[in-house]
Structure formats: C-alpha cells, structure tokens
Amino acid sequence: MRKNLNVIAAYSIMMVLILMVGIFQSWNIALSIFNLCLISAVMTMGANIQWGYAGLINFGIMGYTALGGLAAVLISVDPVQEAWRAGGFDILMSLWLIVVMVLVIRFILKRFEKSKIRTYSIAAIIISGILLIRFSAEPGIEAIEAVDPAKTGFLGGFGLPIIFSWIVGALFAGGLAFIVGKVALGLRADYLAIATLLISEIVIAIIKHEDWLTRGVKNVIGLKRPAPYEVDLQTTDWFIKLVEKFNAGKLTVIENLADRQAALNQLVIEGSSVFVKLCYSGLFLVVVIILLILTQKALYSPWGRMMRAIRDNEEAANAMGKNVVKQHLLIFILGSAIVGLAGAMLVTQDGLFTPGSYRPMRYTFLIWVMVIVGGSGNNFGAILGGFVVWFLWIESAPIALFLINFFTVGIPATNALKAHLIESVPYFRFLMMGLGLLFIMRYRPKGILPEKIDIK
Amino acid sequence: MDFVNAIILLLNYIFIPALTYGSQLALGAIFVTLIYGILRFANFATGDMMSFGTMATILFTWYFQSLGVSLGVLPTALLAIPFGIIFMIFYMLLIDKFVFKYYRNQKSPPVQFAMVSIGVMFVTQAVVRIIIGPGDRRFFDGEKFIIKAREFKEMTGLNEGLALKSTQVITIFVTIVLVSLLFWFLNRTKTGKSMKAYSDNEDLALLSGIDPKKIVLVTWVIAGILATIGGALYGLDKSFKPFTYFNNMLPIFAAAIVGGIGNPFGAFLGGYVIAFSEILLTYAYKKFFMYVLPESMEPNSLVQLLSTDYKFAVSFSILVIVLIYRPSGIFKGKVL
Numbered sequence: 001m002r003k004n005l006n007v008i009a010a011y012s013i014m015m016v017l018i019l020m021v022g023i024f025q026s027w028n029i030a031l032s033i034f035n036l037c038l039i040s041a042v043m044t045m046g047a048n049i050q051w052g053y054a055g056l057i058n059f060g061i062m063g064y065t066a067l068g069g070l071a072a073v074l075i076s077v078d079p080v081q082e083a084w085r086a087g088g089f090d091i092l093m094s095l096w097l098i099v100v101m102v103l104v105i106r107f108i109l110k111r112f113e114k115s116k117i118r119t120y121s122i123a124a125i126i127i128s129g130i131l132l133i134r135f136s137a138e139p140g141i142e143a144i145e146a147v148d149p150a151k152t153g154f155l156g157g158f159g160l161p162i163i164f165s166w167i168v169g170a171l172f173a174g175g176l177a178f179i180v181g182k183v184a185l186g187l188r189a190d191y192l193a194i195a196t197l198l199i200s201e202i203v204i205a206i207i208k209h210e211d212w213l214t215r216g217v218k219n220v221i222g223l224k225r226p227a228p229y230e231v232d233l234q235t236t237d238w239f240i241k242l243v244e245k246f247n248a249g250k251l252t253v254i255e256n257l258a259d260r261q262a263a264l265n266q267l268v269i270e271g272s273s274v275f276v277k278l279c280y281s282g283l284f285l286v287v288v289i290i291l292l293i294l295t296q297k298a299l300y301s302p303w304g305r306m307m308r309a310i311r312d313n314e315e316a317a318n319a320m321g322k323n324v325v326k327q328h329l330l331i332f333i334l335g336s337a338i339v340g341l342a343g344a345m346l347v348t349q350d351g352l353f354t355p356g357s358y359r360p361m362r363y364t365f366l367i368w369v370m371v372i373v374g375g376s377g378n379n380f381g382a383i384l385g386g387f388v389v390w391f392l393w394i395e396s397a398p399i400a401l402f403l404i405n406f407f408t409v410g411i412p413a414t415n416a417l418k419a420h421l422i423e424s425v426p427y428f429r430f431l432m433m434g435l436g437l438l439f440i441m442r443y444r445p446k447g448i449l450p451e452k453i454d455i456k
Numbered sequence: 457m458d459f460v461n462a463i464i465l466l467l468n469y470i471f472i473p474a475l476t477y478g479s480q481l482a483l484g485a486i487f488v489t490l491i492y493g494i495l496r497f498a499n500f501a502t503g504d505m506m507s508f509g510t511m512a513t514i515l516f517t518w519y520f521q522s523l524g525v526s527l528g529v530l531p532t533a534l535l536a537i538p539f540g541i542i543f544m545i546f547y548m549l550l551i552d553k554f555v556f557k558y559y560r561n562q563k564s565p566p567v568q569f570a571m572v573s574i575g576v577m578f579v580t581q582a583v584v585r586i587i588i589g590p591g592d593r594r595f596f597d598g599e600k601f602i603i604k605a606r607e608f609k610e611m612t613g614l615n616e617g618l619a620l621k622s623t624q625v626i627t628i629f630v631t632i633v634l635v636s637l638l639f640w641f642l643n644r645t646k647t648g649k650s651m652k653a654y655s656d657n658e659d660l661a662l663l664s665g666i667d668p669k670k671i672v673l674v675t676w677v678i679a680g681i682l683a684t685i686g687g688a689l690y691g692l693d694k695s696f697k698p699f700t701y702f703n704n705m706l707p708i709f710a711a712a713i714v715g716g717i718g719n720p721f722g723a724f725l726g727g728y729v730i731a732f733s734e735i736l737l738t739y740a741y742k743k744f745f746m747y748v749l750p751e752s753m754e755p756n757s758l759v760q761l762l763s764t765d766y767k768f769a770v771s772f773s774i775l776v777i778v779l780i781y782r783p784s785g786i787f788k789g790k791v792l
Binding site: 131191194199206208428431433437 | 567589702765772775
C-alpha cells in the first residue's frame with residue numbers, strides 16, 4: 001500500500017480534476033474527456049510496450065490508429081451490393097494478382113542465391129506487377145466509385161457488429177507492423193523513428209486516396225454503434241422514469257405542470273447523451289482493465305524480464321541466447337496491435353471515419369508526449385500520461401484564456417495585443433504540451449510515475 | 457517541331473518546378489544534415505524552425521511595406537530576409553542555451569535529443585501560430601513572371617508555352633550562391649574545416665584544440681541562415697502556412713537521408729533526387745506522348761504512373777528503400 005501511494009495519489013488527483021470539469025462545465029464534457037482519456041490510455045499502453053519494455057521507437061502510431069479505424073468501417077458498414085456487382089470482380093482479380101506476386105517473390109527469394117540479378121528481377125516483378133494491377137483494376141475502381149458517389153461510391157464492409165472491429169483493427173495493425181518490422185527494425189533508433197513516421201504517412205496517403213475501399217476524404221459517417229442511440233432513449237419509458245427519479249428533487253420544486261414537463265424533457269435530452277457516453281465509458285474501461293492486467297502480468301513474467309534485458313543491453317541478451325531480432329519483431333507487432341485496437345475504439349466512439357483528420361501531431365507526437373510524461377516502462381504511468389495529457393490538451397484553451405484575462409486584467413478588451421492573444425487561445429495547447437515535455441524531460445526524465453522493478 | 461514542343465512541355469511542367477522545389481528541399485536538407493553531423497541528433501523541429509524564420513521574414517516584409525520601401529520588380533521579402541535571419545539565429549541560440557546545451561553536457565543518447573526536439577517542435581509551432589496565426593499568407597510582391605506562357609508562344613510560334621516565374625529564378629539563383637558559399641566555407645576556411653573535423657571525430661577534434669562552443673555557435677548560425685532562406689523561398693514560391701511547413705519536414709528528412717546524412721553535398725543532391733522523382737512519377741505524360749508518338753499510337757489514358765495524391769508517398773518510399781538497401785545513403789554519409 002505504502003509503495004503505491006504515489007500511484008493512488010496521482011490517479012485520485014486526475015479523477016478529481018475530471019469530476020471538477022463535470023461540476024463546473026458539464027457532465028457531457030467531462031465524460032467525453034474521460035472516454036478519450038481511456039482511448040489515449042490504450043494507445044499509450046501500446047506505445048509503452050514498444051518503448052518502455054523494449055526501447056523501440058515507433059513514430060508510426062498514426063498509421064496503426066488509422067488502420068484500426070479502417071477496420072471499424074470495413075466490419076460494420078453494410079456491403080454495397082451494387083458496387084460489388086460493378087467492380088467487385090476486378091478488385092478480387094487484383095487481390096489475386098497481389099497474392100501471386102508475393103508468392104513469386106517468395107519463391108525467388110527461397111530458390112535463388114543472393115545476387116544482383118535476383119534483386120533486379122524482384123524489383124522488375126514488383127514494378128511490372130504494380131503497373132499490371134493499376135491497369136487491370138482501373139475500370140473496376142472507376143465503376144465502384146461511380147456507384148452513387150454522394151452516398152456510397154465504395155465497396156462497403158461486412159455488416160457485422162462494430163465491436164468485432166476492435167479485434168480486426170488489432171489484427172490489421174499487427175499485420176502492418178509485421179511488414180514494417182521485417183523491413184525497418186534493423187535500423188538505429190532515430191532512423192527507425194523517421195522510417196516509421198514516413199511509413200505511417202504512406203498508410204494515410206493510401207487510406208485517403210483509395211476511395212473504392214475507404215471513401216477517402218469523403219468520409220464514412222453514421223457507423224453502427226454498440227450503444228443505444230440518444231433519439232431512441234428519449235422515447236423509452238424506463239429511461240424517462242430513470243431521469244425523473246434522479247432529478248426528483250429538482251423537478252418537485254417546479255409548481256407548474258407544463259413547466260415541469262418541459263424541464264423533464266430538457267433533462268431527458270441531456271441525460272440521454274450522458275447515458276450513451278457512460279455506455280462507451282463502460283466498454284472502454286473493460287478494455288483498459290483487461291489490457292492493464294495482461295500487460296502487468298507480462299511485465300513481471302520471465303518474458304518481461306527478458307525484454308528489459310534486451311532493452312538495457314542488447315549484446316549481452318544476445319550472448320545469453322535470446323533471439324533479439326525475433327523478440328523485437330514480436331513486441332513491435334504486439335504494441336502496434338494495441339494501438340490498432342485503440343484506433344477502432346476511437347472510430348466506434350465517434351461513429352465516423354475521417355481519413356483527413358489523421359495528422360502526426362495529434363496521433364503520433366501527442367501520444368509520445370503522453371508516454372514520456374506519464375513514465376515509460378510503467379503501465380500505470382503510461383495510462384496516467386494518457387489521462388493528464390489529454391485532459392490538458394482539451395482544457396488548455398480555457399486555462400490559457402483564464403491566464404490571459406488574469407494577467408491583462410488592467411488592459412481594456414479593445415487592446416490589439418489582448419484581442420490577438422485571446423483569438424489565438426487554441427494554439428496555447430501546443431505551447432503547454434511542448435513546455436510540459438521539455439520540463440519533464442529535464443527535471444523528471446523518467447516521467448511522473450517512474451519505472452519501478454522489484455526483483456521478487 | 458513536335459519534338460521541340462515536347463521538350464518545352466517537359467521543361468515547363470517537370471524540369472523547372474522540380475528544380476525549384478528541389479532547391480527548397482536541398483536547403484532544408486543541408487540544415488538537417490549539419491545539425492545531425494555536428495550536434496548529432498535528428499531534429500524533428502526542422503519544419504517548424506523553418507516556419508519560424510519565414511514568419512520573421514514576413515513580419516519584416518510587412519514592416520518594410522508599411523514604410524513604403526520596396527525593391528521594384530524584386531519582392532520586398534529579399535530585403536527582409538537578412539533581418540529574419542538575425543531574428544532566427546537569436547531564437548535558435550536561445551533554444552540551444554535553454555534546451556539542447558544541458559543534454560549536450562550530459563552526453564545524452566541521440567534518442568533523447570530527438571525527444572527533446574519534439575518538445576521544441578511543439579513550442580515553436582505554438583509560437584508561430586500565436587504570433588501569425590495558422591492561416592495561409594502570401595507575401596510576394598513585385599513582378600510575378602519573367603516569361604509568360606502566352607508571350608513565349610507568340611515569340612517562338614510553338615504550341616506549348618514556357619512560363620518562368622520570378623520566384624523560381626530567384627530560388628534557384630539564391631540556392632546556387634548560398635550553397636557555393638557554404639561549401640567554400642566548409643572546405644576552405646579554418647572554422648569550416650574544424651567543423652568537419654568535429655563531425656568526423658569529436659574526441660580527436662577536441663584534442664587538437666578545437667573549441668566546441670565555437671563550433672556549436674557557428675553551426676546554429678549556419679543552420680539559421682539555411683532555415684530562414686529555405687523557408688522564405690518556399691513561402692515566396694508557394695505560400696506560407698505553418699502546417700505545410702511542418703509537413704515539409706518529411707521530404708526534407710527523406711532528402712537528407714537519401715543523400716547520406718551528415719554529408720552536406722549529399723543532402724544538396726538528395727533534395728533534387730526527391731523533387732525530381734516526386735514530379736516525374738506523378739506527372740501525366742499523355743500530352744508528351746501525343747507530341748512524340750505518331751498519331752496512330754497515341755495513348756488513351758493519362759499515362760500517369762501514380763496519381764498526384766501520392767506525391768509525398770513517392771519520396772517516402774524512396775527513403776524507405778534507401779534505408780533498407782543502402783542505409784548510408786546514395787552519397788555515403790555516416791554509417792548507421
């Protein structure tokens with residue numbers, strides 16, 4: 001108990017902050033902050049597994065998040081029959097061509113010795129394959145994108161419940177991580193960072209521009225939900241009764257029957273969106289707790305000890321007979337899969353998939369700030385980092401506004417400098433993140449909750 | 457005649473734009489490579505530092521414009537650039553003093569430097585957005601074209617026009633002058649040589665009496681000059697928007713690594729490699745083939761290898777391929 005005092009204290013402060021937002025701003029805002037904190041926590045756990053356990057830099061978090069989001073679309077949207085009829089065959093043919101290409105390359109790699117001719121012929125196969133696919137798929141893609149472009153214009157998905165996409169998102173991200181890991185894990189740390197960053201940009205470019213698969217920048221809206229809809233709740237009896245019960249004290253004060261009804265309606269509308277958010281919170285909390293248990297178990301298992309040994313001294317671990325390359329690849333896949341899961345959760349919560357919104361600032365660097373600030377190598381630290389940083393990211397604008405008003409209280413509102421500062425309040429969040437990161441790295445380089453390993 | 461038309465077409469749509477874009481990338485890439493070679497870290501704040509320098513230039517440009525000072529046909533920004541550079545160097549030295557110096561004295565690993573530079577990136581981005589806002593700014597004035605497409609057509613009687621923007625000429629000219637000066641400095645002067653020595657072997661350089669403080673100072677000064685000029689030229693040619701500058705960091709990194717990181721000349725050429733491959737691979741060659749091939753063989757499609765949406769993806773793919781097969785870059789930089 002004593003040992004974990006700082007963990008408990010840090011989490012209590014965080015909860016109190018969120019509750020304060022609920023009391024002073026609104027419960028809706030508090031819950032949406034809380035939900036995104038939970039999603040951020042899942043992402044930081046993924047990044048923490050890679051960086052904290054194994055010392056691998058992955059600046060491609062954005063790409064895995066987007067792939068998770070894509071999984072949500074592909075799983076939950078109903079298939080667009082017409083589009084499948086129009087171009088499904090061409091797309092399947094192209095998929096088949098890709099499979100053949102991969103098999104041929106594998107065959108060549110296995111069969112022939114490494115030589116210049118082999119390298120060039122593989123390059124030739126890849127280039128000609130891409131050209132072939134491009135020309136053979138072109139008519140199909142055009143046909144698909146022409147099917148009611150305002151509403152569909154893509155193949156759609158499988159029409160399954162969106163919850164499944166959380167697993168599929170993790171699988172997608174893990175698959176990508178397998179390819180990236182095979183290619184890039186041999187690089188030195190800062191090159192790995194640059195390579196993963198650029199690969200994630202390529203992934204986003206593909207998601208943005210392959211309209212037949214993802215609808216691209218036209219976005220997919222109105223995804224299915226695992227939680228009830230507000231509109232349905234507002235007409236359900238038990239829910240109205242529940243709201244009435246909760247607010248009985250408030251309602252009985254109102255004398256006029258019509259006024260009371262109006263107040264109740266207002267409360268039901270507010271309550272319904274809070275209720276939906278609570279449903280999501282419950283789902284996300286379950287995921288976070290399961291992941292926390294698993295990652296904690298892994299951290300203290302022989303496997304976790306091996307990972308730390310590899311992180312701290314790769315050569316020594318190698319000399320002890322540990323397969324460093326294989327373990328790096330494994331942990332890269334695991335961490336990315338968790339990030340993919342978070343991506344699917346994010347899209348599930350938003351109910352829409354907007355490829356244009358995936359930007360490295362928000363989905364890569366911010367997550368890294370979370371991991372570093374929270375404490376890399378410590379799961380509780382990483383989750384706390386997700387909470388603290390996301391909370392500040394959202395609340396920094398009000399805080400900055402308050403500070404500006406506080407310091408310029410004597411200056412009239414018409415002052416050009418003051419007006420300019422107030423206008424640029426949204427950008428103070430970058431300042432806050434940057435300064436926070438710099439201060440933490442300087443004065444508490446292991447984060448708020450540093451890594452603590454007891455040898456049991 | 458058709459053949460000349462085809463050549464003009466390629467010049468107009470591929471060669472000149474790629475040369476301009478490549479020059480802008482090259483300046484940024486030399487900046488990255490110098491910081492990497494001498495201060496030994498990958499600077500993730502590259503794009504935002506460039507946008508800071510450009511912002512300073514824009515502010516001075518506005519000031520001069522309000523005073524009524526102008527250079528006639530040339531953009532006023534050229535006059536503002538030296539002031540922007542001074543401002544930028546001041547900011548960089550400030551950051552170095554308060555942020556990077558501590559980690560340099562601690563001899564922190566490069567990864568930690570990279571993380572710190574992310575903090576600097578956030579702060580710089582905030583400062584730029586708070587001062588000038590996130591919007592699109594154009595600060596070009598003066599004569600826009602040297603040769604207009606229509607005038608060229610009338611002059612030569614060809615079907616294809618060749619448009620030459622003054623910003624393109626300025627960009628290429630300034631880049632050539634600046635880069636030659638830089639290479640003269642690095643290869644011929646004592647300070648330049650000691651910088652190279654410091655980059656090659658720090659301990660040996662220190663033993664032979666090179667002052668590390670001076671080296672760091674000179675590096676930041678050169679970096680400030682490169683960042684401001686590179687950023688301002690990009691802004692003059694296209695437009696200034698903080699977010700675009702942040703994104704430009706990625707092809708700049710690609711150029712630096714493709715050229716062999718730590719090797720300024722490689723970075724210079726890397727900029728052009730990236731720019732040309734981006735534009736060559738995403739250009740639609742239909743019109744070119746219409747001129748070159750006989751009528752019966754004219755292509756129906758656009759003959760575009762990749763759609764222009766994948767412009768960035770091209771440079772990143774090149775980088776990934778280079779990283780895998782030749783991690784020291786095409787022109788042999790530091791071995792990774």
